[in-house]
Structure formats: structure tokens, C-alpha cells
Amino acid sequence: MTPLNYALLGLIRAEARSGYALRKVFETTPMGSFSSSPGSVYPALKNLQKAGVIESRPTGKKSVFAITGAGDAAFEAWLRQPVTASENTDIALLRFAFLHDYPDRQLSLAFLLSYARACHDKIVGLKAFMTSDTWQQMPLQTRLAVQHGLRITEAAAEWAADAHLQLSEEIKP
Amino acid sequence: MTPLNYALLGLIRAEARSGYALRKVFETTPMGSFSSSPGSVYPALKNLQKAGVIESRPTGKKSVFAITGAGDAAFEAWLRQPVTASENTDIALLRFAFLHDYPDRQLSLAFLLSYARACHDKIVGLKAFMTSDTWQQMPLQTRLAVQHGLRITEAAAEWAADAHLQLSEEIKP
DNA sequence: CCAACCATGTAAGCTGTTACATGATTGA
DNA sequence: TCAATCATGTAACAGCTTACATGGTTGG
Structure with missing residues (x-):
């Protein structure tokens, strides 16, 4: 789990989003320290799926990524870590x-x-x-x-x- | 030329040093944001040699890395860049x-x-x-x-x- | 209809990390 | 002598960047 992974996980947790929507966040907000390039975002999303922390969900016509129970737990554990x-x-x-x-x-x-x-x-x-x-x-x-x-x-x-x-x-x- | 490369180049420019000595700098000074792991330093030094900006020089018994003319020019150009x-x-x-x-x-x-x-x-x-x-x-x-x-x-x-x-x-x- | 944007991917290449490995030297 | 430190590497692997590629949709 890299910082990028957690950033994606947190955004998806707040709201189910498509890969493109996530990239736009990195492009248009101060979260721009993360790369919005497709070569970083899409493979990362695949990894998160493989790890079972997010899943692809059909929403209307398009499908978006949503967080899973395991993802929720992992994310909260990350948040609770003390700052070093x-x-x-x-x-x-x-x-x-x-x-x-x-x-x-x-x-x-x-x-x-x-x-x-x-x-x-x-x-x-x-x-x-x-x-x-x-x-x-x-x-x-x-x-x-x-x-x-x-x-x-x-x-x-x-x-x-x-x-x-x-x-x-x-x-x- | 990565930041690590420039850091190594600058240290070598100030004083001819061995790979190990360079690693020690990263371990014991506030330049610790750079990795002192052998797997990063030694390959980087090889790259710098291949690029012709440093050269291995025998100093007494041991050999150390010294900056070349090309290295000096490249380094100064880097320093002169305006901050963005x-x-x-x-x-x-x-x-x-x-x-x-x-x-x-x-x-x-x-x-x-x-x-x-x-x-x-x-x-x-x-x-x-x-x-x-x-x-x-x-x-x-x-x-x-x-x-x-x-x-x-x-x-x-x-x-x-x-x-x-x-x-x-x-x-x- | 054409440009711009939406949307998703792949492939090559480079860096850096971790872990393993080796051998010399030196101080207690 | 034995542990620590000096000193240099290699190999597997993960991650990111750049560049390329594709096709759908939408607004002027």
C-alpha cells in the first residue's frame, strides 16, 4: 500500500468514483502531488481490486469503484496511525x-x-x-x-x- | 539526472569521496532524505561514471570518485536554474x-x-x-x-x- | 463535422527498495 | 578472537513516468 493507494482508497471511500474522476481530482485540487497519469492510476486501481479493498460496481450505465469492508478497515487503521x-x-x-x-x-x-x-x-x-x-x-x-x-x-x-x-x-x- | 545524482555530484565536487563515504553523509546529516542503501548509491555512481560527470581516481591506496569538467559544468547549470x-x-x-x-x-x-x-x-x-x-x-x-x-x-x-x-x-x- | 474532452488501458524503461552476499580492517 | 564497521556489490521486485493507443461522447 503506497501513499497513492491510500489517496485513491480515501477518495473512493468518500464517494464511489471512476478512474477518470479520480485522475481529475489529482489534476484540479491540491492533491496534485499525486500523479494523474493513466499509467499510475489505472494499474494502482487494479492492485487495489486484487487486494480486495475496492470493487467495481455498476452505477447506472457506467461502473465505478466502491470501497469494500476490508478496504474500510485497512483505511481506518492507516488513519489511526500516530504521526512519526x-x-x-x-x-x-x-x-x-x-x-x-x-x-x-x-x-x-x-x-x-x-x-x-x-x-x-x-x-x-x-x-x-x-x-x-x-x-x-x-x-x-x-x-x-x-x-x-x-x-x-x-x-x-x-x-x-x-x-x-x-x-x-x-x-x- | 535524478536529485540523488545531483546530490552525489555536489558532494563529490566539494571533495573526492568513496561510495561508502557518500552513503555515510546520507546517514549522518540532514541530507538523510536521500537513501544511503547500497542498492541506490552504487548503481547511481555507475551511471554518473557512464555519463562522464565523475571518474574513479586512485588516492593513496584507495580510489575515490572525483568530478570531471563535464560534471562541473552540468552541476553549475543545475544550480543556476531558477526556482519554480x-x-x-x-x-x-x-x-x-x-x-x-x-x-x-x-x-x-x-x-x-x-x-x-x-x-x-x-x-x-x-x-x-x-x-x-x-x-x-x-x-x-x-x-x-x-x-x-x-x-x-x-x-x-x-x-x-x-x-x-x-x-x-x-x-x- | 471536428475539436475537445471523457475514459481506459498497455509497454518500455528507469529508480529505488529490500535482501542477500562477500571480504577487509580494526578496536576491545 | 570476535564483533563491529568499512566497503562494494548483485538480484528480485515494485512503482512511477512517458509515450503510445484506442474508442466514445458532446458542444460549437
């Missing part, structure tokens, strides 16, 4: 976006806490590296490049805190 | 880090301007998307996920401005 410091940010955010489809908002809050924690770990790691011998020997611009990573991660941590606040407020009152 | 909004951030930052090895600091400043511009373009694009119909129909969390991207990009733009200032000051006085 090494996890790709785009993928983590994709999981967060998909969490909306679940009524239990606690899952989303748990994700945000986990994400903030992962950011924090990364920040700690970068700051630790910034005191190492290697760091001292690095030229100015290499250090600036690393600082870029630090800034970005700090912004991400702030976002997580903000988002957590907004979601909490949306639930309570 | 679609370019991977990590790769762009890698280019910036490698620019340190060139005495002409104007290249670095040009990069930072180009990078800031790319961030700006991305911000404009995201904000435009945030006024579209698609955006209106998106659930809260999807919107939050997109906002994450906005925040990150804004932080990157700020970093670029800061870095430009710092570098300018380092040059002038």
Missing part, C-alpha cells in the same frame, strides 16, 4: 484531511497532538544537530538551509496548535 | 546549500529572490484556490490541511527574505 517525525508531511496532512469523514472528532484531535509531537521531535533533533561538530564545520549556507527546515517545522507546530484549538472550540459549545 | 513553484522544497534547498561552494555570492542572492518569488506564486495559487467553488464545498479539515500548506509556504518566504538580508550584510561591509 520521519513521515512525509504531505502524507500526514492527507490523513488529517480524510479524518473529516469520521464522526469521531477525537481522532482528529489525537492526530493533531501526535503531529505536534512529531514536529517537536524534529525540532529537538535539528537543534541537537546544530550543536554537533559537523554543524560547526558546515559553511554558512548549509546552516541556513538547515535553519529553513527548522523554521518550516516550527510553523507546522504552530499550525497544529491552532488547528487543535479551532477544532476543540467547534466541538464543545 | 512546483520544485520540491528539499531539492531547492539542497541547491542553495551547494551554492556556497561558489565564490560568486550573487548566485546565492539570485537563488533567494527566485525562491521567494516561487513561494509567492504558490501562496497566490493557494489563495486563489481558496476562493473557488471547490474550496467552498470542502469540509473544514480539508481546508485546514490546505491552510497548513499556506502557513508553511509563508514561513518559507519569510526565511528567504531573512536569509537574503543576512547574506547581503555579510557581503557589503
